[in-house]
Amino acid sequence: xxxxxxxxxxxxxxxxxxxxxxxxxxxxxxxxxxxxxxxxxxxxxxxxxxxxxxxxxxxxxxxxxxxxxxxxxxxxxxxxxxxxxxxxxxxxxxxxxxxxxxxxxxxxxxxxxxxxxxxxxxxxxxxxxxxxxxxxxxxxxxxxxxxxxxxxxxxxxxxxxxxxxxxxxxxxxxxxxxxxxxxxxxxxxxxxxxxxxxxxxxxxxxxxxxxxxxxxxxxxxxxxxxxxxxxxxxxxxxxxxxxxxxxxxxxxxxxxxxxxxxxxxxxxxxxxxxxxxxxxxxxxxxxxxxxxxxxxxxxxxxxxxxxxxxxxxxxxxx
Amino acid sequence: xxxxxxxxxxxxxxxxxxxxxxxxxxxxxxxxxxxxxxxxxxxxxxxxxxxxxxxxxxxxxxxxxxxxxxxxxxxxxxxxxxxxxxxxxxxxxxxxxxxxxxxxxxxxxxxxxxxxxxxxxxxxxxxxxxxxxxxxxxxxxxxxxxxxxxxxxxxxxxxxxxxxxxxx
Numbered sequence: 001x002x003x004x005x006x007x008x009x010x011x012x013x014x015x016x017x018x019x020x021x022x023x024x025x026x027x028x029x030x031x032x033x034x035x036x037x038x039x040x041x042x043x044x045x046x047x048x049x050x051x052x053x054x055x056x057x058x059x060x061x062x063x064x065x066x067x068x069x070x071x072x073x074x075x076x077x078x079x080x081x082x083x084x085x086x087x088x089x090x091x092x093x094x095x096x097x098x099x100x101x102x103x104x105x106x107x108x109x110x111x112x113x114x115x116x117x118x119x120x121x122x123x124x125x126x127x128x129x130x131x132x133x134x135x136x137x138x139x140x141x142x143x144x145x146x147x148x149x150x151x152x153x154x155x156x157x158x159x160x161x162x163x164x165x166x167x168x169x170x171x172x173x174x175x176x177x178x179x180x181x182x183x184x185x186x187x188x189x190x191x192x193x194x195x196x197x198x199x200x201x202x203x204x205x206x207x208x209x210x211x212x213x214x215x216x217x218x219x220x221x222x223x224x225x226x227x228x229x230x231x232x233x234x235x236x237x238x239x240x241x242x243x244x245x246x247x248x249x250x251x252x253x254x255x256x257x258x259x260x261x262x263x264x265x266x267x268x269x270x271x272x273x274x275x276x277x278x279x280x281x282x283x284x285x286x287x288x289x290x291x292x293x294x295x296x297x298x299x300x301x302x303x304x305x306x307x308x309x310x311x312x313x314x315x316x317x318x
Numbered sequence: 319x320x321x322x323x324x325x326x327x328x329x330x331x332x333x334x335x336x337x338x339x340x341x342x343x344x345x346x347x348x349x350x351x352x353x354x355x356x357x358x359x360x361x362x363x364x365x366x367x368x369x370x371x372x373x374x375x376x377x378x379x380x381x382x383x384x385x386x387x388x389x390x391x392x393x394x395x396x397x398x399x400x401x402x403x404x405x406x407x408x409x410x411x412x413x414x415x416x417x418x419x420x421x422x423x424x425x426x427x428x429x430x431x432x433x434x435x436x437x438x439x440x441x442x443x444x445x446x447x448x449x450x451x452x453x454x455x456x457x458x459x460x461x462x463x464x465x466x467x468x469x470x471x472x473x474x475x476x477x478x479x480x481x482x483x484x485x486x
Binding site for chain 1: 366367369387388389390391394448451452455456472473475476
């Protein structure tokens with residue numbers, strides 16, 4: 001549990017650091033002059049503040065903390081709903097969703113201010129707040145966030161942004177589980193043990209996913225470099241097989257250390273792709289390479305653009 | 319960077335062509351303009367082990383590439399053959415080599431040399447194609463990875479707003 005708390009604290013610090021550095025750069029570059037930029041940075045700020053209000057992720061926070069945290073989360077996601085809404089042309093204008101969340105917020109404030117609420121035990125107070133919050137956000141998650149994010153993820157072709165949309169999608173799925181779980185939390189136990197810790201862990205997953213989704217692109221390039229190295233290794237294996245079948249020498253390529261340079265690695269991938277194509281006609285006559293040749297010829301017939309071609313060749317079964 | 323590669327980078331620099339926005343027809347146009355000589359690039363059906371042919375005639379250079387190859391390979395083959403032009407490699411004497419026949423549109427029947435194994439020229443041409451492609455790939459990789467430009471137009475303003483890169 002101590003490790004999880006430390007991890008949670010570390011994530012919060014990372015998030016604040018990301019936010020502070022990013023906002024500083026955005027201000028320096030006068031990016032906030034643009035309304036879309038102000039919207040997205042406003043949402044980022046709300047999300048960071050909301051997460052900072054969280055206590056220990058493995059236990060339930062005090063009712064006051066939960067109330068503030070819930071209000072912050074609801075405002076963040078209501079802002080995100082308004083961001084996504086114009087991106088869905090052709091969808092019927094859903095007036096219910098426009099008013100549902102503000103009404104829920106008002107309801108939450110009324111509930112919190114009622115004298116009878118103060119007399120309830122803390123566990124029931126927590127449960128009531130969570131019911132209003134998650135009951136509302138569950139509707140938005142199912143009706144808007146998951147379908148819209150899934151569409152954006154499918155349509156996106158820029159690798160880091162596809163990764164970010166994927167992270168956001170995981171985040172919403174995690175939230176879906178948390179919301180459903182939170183609503184049942186008041187009644188469900190296994191052998192008398194409350195399920196709160198499980199939902200806390202899912203909150204961690206959601207936090208990691210959203211932090212990745214908000215991380216600047218340059219920081220993500222490191223992850224893609226590893227993936228490109230793996231792609232290169234697979235392509236080299238394929239080239240070796242074709243060179244053997246064509247009875248031609250395997251061309252020399254940059255040393256492993258040089259491949260850490262992204263430009264050298266990209267060139268190595270390109271040269272390997274071309275070498276595979278050039279070995280192909282001779283390899284086609286080799287009886288043991290029939291399976292490989294068939295796979296390659298299907299790829300050639302496809303005629304896909306270069307990025308997809310690289311993926312297809314790296315996926316060839318040896 | 320070793321010397322042959324540096325020399326090739328200098329040659330590509332001297333073309334003064336914007337490789338960030340590279341496309342093959344445009345690149346061929348630029349070379350035609352620079353050399354004041356027509357370059358005709360045509361897709362053709364060539365034999366299995368022949369990817370492309372460069373034929374130099376009196377008024378123009380003809381480049382034939384095997385149109386049954388993958389488009390990426392076709393581009394590479396054309397770039398490789400254009401490199402022979404740019405690098406002023408001497409055309410191979412037609413009478414001294416095994417020949418293949420190619421019907422050149424509006425020119426009648428010509429004889430063209432099959433590719434020979436002049437390692438220096440072939441290596442130089444490959445190096446030229448590699449330098450061009452490296453610049454193109456670097457530019458596109460930069461665009462895809464570093465600039466983080468969304469391919470979903472309606473979402474782009476928000477992504478750009480969160481980007482830490484210079485304004486565009």
